Amino acid sequence: MNKQTNGVKSVIAAVSATALLLPLCACSANGWSGISGGYSPDLIIDVTLENYVYEDIVERGFISAAEQPDSYFSLDRNTASYSLMRRITEEGRKVDKNSVRIEEYINYFDYDYARPTDGALALTGNIMPCAWNEEHKLMTVGIAAEEIEFGTKRNNIVFLIDTSGSMYGDDRLGLIQQSFSMLVETLSDDDTVSVVTYAGDSRVALDGESGAHKTKIANVIQDLEAKGSTNGQGGITKAYALAQKYYSSDANNRVILATDGDFNVGARNKKELIELISEKRESGIYLSVLGVGMHNTNDVTMKTLAEKGNGNYAYLDSVNEARKVLVEELDGTFNVVAKDAKIGVTFNDETVEKYRLIGYESKMLTQEEFEDEKTDAGEIGSGHTVTAVYEIELKSDVGNVATAEVRYKLPDTDESESVSLTVTVADGEKPLGEDGVFISCVTEFGLVLRQSQYAENASLSSVIRRLEQLDCTANGGDPFKAEFLSIVKKASTLY
Numbered sequence: 001m002n003k004q005t006n007g008v009k010s011v012i013a014a015v016s017a018t019a020l021l022l023p024l025c026a027c028s029a030n031g032w033s034g035i036s037g038g039y040s041p042d043l044i045i046d047v048t049l050e051n052y053v054y055e056d057i058v059e060r061g062f063i064s065a066a067e068q069p070d071s072y073f074s075l076d077r078n079t080a081s082y083s084l085m086r087r088i089t090e091e092g093r094k095v096d097k098n099s100v101r102i103e104e105y106i107n108y109f110d111y112d113y114a115r116p117t118d119g120a121l122a123l124t125g126n127i128m129p130c131a132w133n134e135e136h137k138l139m140t141v142g143i144a145a146e147e148i149e150f151g152t153k154r155n156n157i158v159f160l161i162d163t164s165g166s167m168y169g170d171d172r173l174g175l176i177q178q179s180f181s182m183l184v185e186t187l188s189d190d191d192t193v194s195v196v197t198y199a200g201d202s203r204v205a206l207d208g209e210s211g212a213h214k215t216k217i218a219n220v221i222q223d224l225e226a227k228g229s230t231n232g233q234g235g236i237t238k239a240y241a242l243a244q245k246y247y248s249s250d251a252n253n254r255v256i257l258a259t260d261g262d263f264n265v266g267a268r269n270k271k272e273l274i275e276l277i278s279e280k281r282e283s284g285i286y287l288s289v290l291g292v293g294m295h296n297t298n299d300v301t302m303k304t305l306a307e308k309g310n311g312n313y314a315y316l317d318s319v320n321e322a323r324k325v326l327v328e329e330l331d332g333t334f335n336v337v338a339k340d341a342k343i344g345v346t347f348n349d350e351t352v353e354k355y356r357l358i359g360y361e362s363k364m365l366t367q368e369e370f371e372d373e374k375t376d377a378g379e380i381g382s383g384h385t386v387t388a389v390y391e392i393e394l395k396s397d398v399g400n401v402a403t404a405e406v407r408y409k410l411p412d413t414d415e416s417e418s419v420s421l422t423v424t425v426a427d428g429e430k431p432l433g434e435d436g437v438f439i440s441c442v443t444e445f446g447l448v449l450r451q452s453q454y455a456e457n458a459s460l461s462s463v464i465r466r467l468e469q470l471d472c473t474a475n476g477g478d479p480f481k482a483e484f485l486s487i488v489k490k491a492s493t494l495y
Helices: 015-024 080-090 103-106 173-185 214-222 231-244 271-281 299-308 319-328 329-335 367-371 427-428 436-452 460-467 480-492
Strands: 001-010 046-056 071-074 121-129 137-145 154-162 193-196 201-210 251-259 286-291 314-315 336-347 351-357 379-381 385-394 401-410 417-425
Touching: 001 286, 001 314, 001 401, 015 417, 046 299, 071 351, 071 367, 080 103, 080 299, 080 314, 080 480, 103 385, 103 436, 121 401, 137 154, 137 173, 137 336, 137 379, 137 417, 137 436, 154 231, 173 214, 173 251, 193 214, 193 231, 193 319, 201 214, 201 231, 201 271, 231 251, 251 336, 271 286, 271 299, 286 299, 299 314, 299 417, 314 319, 319 329, 336 385, 336 460, 351 401, 351 436, 385 401, 385 436, 401 427, 436 460, 436 480, 460 480
Parallel strands: 154 193, 154 251, 251 286, 286 314
Antiparallel strands: 001 046, 071 336, 121 137, 137 385, 193 201, 336 379, 336 401, 351 385, 401 417
16 A cells, blocks of 8 residues: 655744644644635644545556456446546646556546447457557557436435545535535435444434435535544444445435545554455445545545445546536436456457456456356446457457457346457457547656656646547547646646
């Protein structure tokens, strides 16, 4: 586990004046001040500004297709790493390389893959040039999920909200209050909403209210205050109990946890959290995690909770991101169409010399885990697209490159399904569309921020040049892809 810590000391106010003002501030152990929802150098004498916790990422090297042709990993559409990077970059700072999960950068965006005509998922394959190494190619496998309209199933939702002192501020509890209020407006009268909060202890703020009473629900959320330590385990246990109380087999039963991940009390270590969430997911209640805040963000905790809770993990850096996750992409956030989704890719050693999967470092599986139907893997929501990128070296300009198989379960029946695709060298002869160029750009951007030893000739100037040629980044194009171009330009002044 990697912990990035940068201390900044500021001695501005007199000690006596500071002492008078301190009772007005809600501070966590690492110095967060509630004034204006951020750090106040006028009030804090000695504060540690950054205290992120990430898992160490160890990149995989190239693998000989002759010696090890198979590659297996879990699929999901978590996006937290990208939006966290966006906030840090916009603040004019470099990101910790261990925060860069390149697959989450790629999967933050939607791509125009063919939707399934039979089953929950469809696959698309492509071969394209590798912009940072002209001797290599990129192979992509794109997964597109069927689209289910939100509201076709009743919702049983528990908002589990961290109200500890570290959540004080407009970019923390304040942002969550705005976000959940937007979500409440989308609910139907048949939906059931509960609210559980946790700080030093946990409490039920709202017990099974009808979605018809939107004003009452919103008022309960808006009245919450941040103070105290963090009993995450107690809150999680109580939230699952409420979700179980109003459980319905024909409903979307989900706990939505909003936190900065700063668990000071209760199940603090990863093993205990895995055991707790793994036990609860068997009840058919899914867990989504929304991360907020800066400077003491425990990315490890939030990522673990989401992955083991059969849910997704997003980081909210703004109201716009909240609208994207909880309104615009609500179908995919709430409606899981494929659970325990995992992929196996087998390379043809007559065509491929070596290959390297980019990203997914924490989601690798063994062949036994891939073949075992009991393996807990990822979830894919309605309308979502998921992309895997391999960097490969070909030794033949004809033939099959690889065969990909995705296995998953239907969430309502636990029935196992699979879908397969064979990618050929001829796929690289097709005109490279905007999706392919954009994926290549995001991947190269991630390699630079990742400080990858496999980046070769990767550069942000190359990424900018290619992005500027795409219609999707111009006025009237995809707003998120257009925003990405501005982020790369900002990052180019930092790296």
